[in-house]
Amino acid sequence: MTADRPTPDAPLKIGTRGSPLALAQAHETRDRLARAFDLDPAAFEVVVIKTTGDIVLDRPLKEIGGKGLFTKEIEEAMLSGAIDLAVHSMKDMPVEQPAGLVLDTYLPREDPRDAFVSREVSAIAELPQGATVGSSSLRRRAQLAARRPDLNLVEFRGNVQTRMRKLDDGVALATFLAMAGLNRLGMAEVAKGAIDTEEMLPAVAQGAIGIERRADDHRVAAMLEAIHDADTALQLAAERAFLAALDGSCETPIAGLARLEGGTLTLRGEILRPDGSDVLDDKAEAPAEDGAALGREMGLRLLERGGPGFFDWRG
Ligand SMILES: NCc1[nH]cc(CCC(=O)O)c1CC(=O)O
Numbered sequence: 001m002t003a004d005r006p007t008p009d010a011p012l013k014i015g016t017r018g019s020p021l022a023l024a025q026a027h028e029t030r031d032r033l034a035r036a037f038d039l040d041p042a043a044f045e046v047v048v049i050k051t052t053g054d055i056v057l058d059r060p061l062k063e064i065g066g067k068g069l070f071t072k073e074i075e076e077a078m079l080s081g082a083i084d085l086a087v088h089s090m091k092d093m094p095v096e097q098p099a100g101l102v103l104d105t106y107l108p109r110e111d112p113r114d115a116f117v118s119r120e121v122s123a124i125a126e127l128p129q130g131a132t133v134g135s136s137s138l139r140r141r142a143q144l145a146a147r148r149p150d151l152n153l154v155e156f157r158g159n160v161q162t163r164m165r166k167l168d169d170g171v172a173l174a175t176f177l178a179m180a181g182l183n184r185l186g187m188a189e190v191a192k193g194a195i196d197t198e199e200m201l202p203a204v205a206q207g208a209i210g211i212e213r214r215a216d217d218h219r220v221a222a223m224l225e226a227i228h229d230a231d232t233a234l235q236l237a238a239e240r241a242f243l244a245a246l247d248g249s250c251e252t253p254i255a256g257l258a259r260l261e262g263g264t265l266t267l268r269g270e271i272l273r274p275d276g277s278d279v280l281d282d283k284a285e286a287p288a289e290d291g292a293a294l295g296r297e298m299g300l301r302l303l304e305r306g307g308p309g310f311f312d313w314r315g
Pocket residue numbers: 089090091092176177178180181205206207208209250
């Protein structure tokens with residue numbers, strides 16, 4: 001490591017999307033690396049890369065379709081050597097990476113819960129009959145439709161400011177965001193509160209940041225070891241195996257959250273029909289090192305229980 005430490009003249013290039021949250025996540029990664037190796041932050045260069053998901057803003061993501069909407073261009077930049085590592089919200093990451101790339105470094109996970117965001121109302125239970133709420137997330141829409149079929153759901157995308165403006169314009173009475181994103185942006189005050197995971201189970205990997213690298217880049221691999229969070233990795237092994245068994249992505253109505261306590265992983269999983277007319281859930285535990293089997297078996301169990309037809313919505 002000491003032989004080829006990055007320097008301001010030969011910086012390590014950190015690729016990221018340009019959204020405020022993506023930039024905050026890239027800066028967190030840079031600061032953790034700089035601290036771990038006692039390096040000048042100028043020994044890192046944050047390189048902003050536009051992805052399809054950033055360019056197409058007028059349609060719900062599920063309509064644009066395809067996996068890796070926020071990752072393809074970044075992964076190409078890494079394979080070509082234009083950047084050395086890439087910082088991602090693990091919630092948005094496909095369960096498999098392109099050949100030549102590895103994604104196995106995680107920063108300590110932020111709050112995995114969803115946030116209830118409204119100017120006027122304090123919680124889901126306080127929403128009046130028939131209230132309009134905004135969300136473009138298939139999972140959140142299905143969960144809301146299941147618990148509150150009276151609500152009127154409208155599409156809602158954009159960064160936090162855009163969404164708050166829509167609330168002020170009366171487009172909806174409330175919306176939902178990840179607590180993790182709000183915390184990392186220092187904007188938690190727009191949330192009325194975090195939603196209990198018994199009420200709304202979060203997306204797989206919500207709140208976790210992953211760092212991707214070239215498989216043959218041993219210098220970067222050695223550096224990333226210093227900032228890796230092993231507990232987050234154990235949780236994500238279970239959650240992502242669950243998602244993989246269902247062949248899902250962040251744009252399918254699937255929820256899953258693992259908790260780690262005293263060497264035991266407890267995984268909760270949920271699959272829904274998009275209209276909320278059917279919800280299947282499961283909970284199971286296993287030793288911490290068996291997360292992948294725990295997740296995979298739960299996914300297969302739910303597939304079996306759902307039967308053919310349950311996944312008609314799957315593309
Ligand atoms: N799909 C968009 C996305 N991807 C990651 C986050 C938030 C940060 C995180 O969950 O790690 C968000 C926005 C949101 O759901 O509020």
